[in-house]
Amino acid sequence: MAATKSKAVYNVYRALSHGLSPLLYLHLHWRKLRGLEHPLRWPERLGRPSLPRPPGQLLWIHAVSLGEGMAAIPVIKQCIQRRPDLTILMTTTTSSAFEVIEKRLPTGVIHQFAPVDTPSAMDSFLGHWKPNAIVIMESELWPNLIMGASERGITLALLNARVSTKSFKRWSGPLLLPLVSLMLSKFSLIVPLSNMQAIHFQLLHAPPFVINFSGDLKYVVEEFDISEGEIRSIEDLKVHLAHRKVWMASSIHKGEEEVILGIHKVLMQQYPDVLTIIVPRHPQHGKEIAQVN
Template sequence: MAATGAAKGRLVYNIYKAFSYALSPLLRLHLQLRKLRGLEHPTRWPERLGRPSLPRPPGPLLWFHAVSLGEGMAAIPVIKRCVQCRPDLNILMTTTTMSAFEVIKNQLPSNVLYQFSPVDTPAAVDAFLGYWKPNAVMIMENELWPNLIMISSRKGIALALLNARISAKSFRRWSAPVLFRLISLLLSKFSLIVPLSNVQAIRLQLLQAPPSIINFSGDLKYAVGYDICNEEQGSINDLKTQLANRHVWMASSIHRGEEEVILGVHKVLLQMYPDLLTIIVPRYPQHGQELAQELQKEGHNVALRSKHQRITPGENIYLVDTLGELRQLYLLTPVAVIGGSFCPGFAGHNISEAAAACCAIFTGYHVGHFSHMVHEMQLLNPLSVLQVSGKSDLQANIIELFGNARVLETRRMAAGQAFHALSSGVITNAWNLIKIHILGQALAERI
């Protein structure tokens, strides 16, 4: 029965492989069009076709791959532990998006190599693997690309899936008969899968991931670091001075449509607290710039982060239209509202960064795969994260916190304590699993 399933999976993969071969010429054109739109790097976009821009150093090499900024940031603490514990290993990091590139390139240790990931065509993956010759691939979260996984496995490269997650929507799609066989085949090629939660582990096993390779370390997104350069620290300290003695709250990772909730709360709070400052951090910088123009036309006093505008007493909205500063900005505010959660269809965002900064945290109910993080923190302390239904609920709760210093302090302490309990040992656990299940196999077989 298992052999039949594997054969069907290989048949589906061969169809995918043939299809990706046929699309290869179009993908090159697609990448060039994306470059013109600013979605690919202007000079390094050929890396997406497996063409390197850096020399491959001698010795064993571990490849960490993440698609975007959130997954990439979760990989960095593991990479740093790897550099610390095994300085003899070369580390290669790849991401897909420009937003990840702009931030992560400044966060990695200086000796870590950084490239854009290859598109999932046989030619691009073959070229990439043929040049870099990784001993193991650490894939973050849910990047189950068939050519990458199957070609890596064929070449004897060990595979790990870290912080593994499958959304409910993806699980339903992958459970369909045709895709089920392919996903089952792909999961069988891994030597280690580290799921985010028990729910994710169950979904993976239902998709026939071998139970023996599933191990838990804790969510890597709890591994929040605040390593910032002197210039960035100076900028944050300057902001802290500008915000002194004001009522401050922050709405982060705000998506289009959610600004109505945030601005509605802002208007009510401003009537009660004339010294109010609302920090708004849109999910995408372009949205922030557009929002600033709209607010200024309406007569609001707005300072824009990208223009390095100072926050004067007359300004009550600070719009952050930059990337990579969210962790530091949480240190400026006692109250954090996490966006991507107030409208149906959204999937939430990482709340651990706000918890690490001991913010009183609010989020909506549409938190998607971050529901496990909300529930974990609430189980440890129900006051650590409060989910609100919308504008009126959020407004009432922030008014309570601004009006009662003891309640605010209790909420902040609850978030910080829950974070520290959940973050303890996560990186050590993940590193130990990589040593046991990946490095032993990869270095023994390939070196």
């Protein structure tokens, strides 16, 4: 009975996502005009590949944005080290994540923009790339992706798995729980980022035997260039800023930098050496801030 209800809810979702496909197409065009989609590669979001599939086994690693993408890089490097014959395909959703991550991806890793979760886009993507396994970072639980992969016999793993309090309440409701339970049953491995998250996934009916805790992958810090100067790691940055007052405004939108800079000027009156770090949601916005200020 429960399985029948879960399948029925999924069929409703699949029908709705198919019906909304034309609107999603227009939405992608609108995002492209706003600079939020890649100007040339945006058709990849519709499941249209821009590269051929190499022969052999292929692992698809999906990360929606920059934070998840950075956490995925150590995983990718480990996969390459253990299986150098394996082709790795990485997808991100945002172009801002791609601009940062592409410089840090190991040689040979293929990047594509993730398809929207419509039946046609996902079927096209899976049909072209034919992954042997899929690793999803954090909370990207998309029914057409997961069910389409399961129907093709593709192994699924969810790393750094998390669900926000808001999403947990929504997913626990009688309408969505059957669908979420069905999706989670298709995973061979779920690695939550905390014990509390592991409990959340069990309450959402994830099979207990597939849940394995290993900690938050975002704490796996690797060396990276912050500038062309002497700061080349997080430890160098800590030393450099150890005796300064520092505050950060993260993931800001256009226009919010004016408020942040106003606060910075006020703080400088009491702390002349204060350092304000502004982290825009989109890298292009950062370039604009730097040019103006």
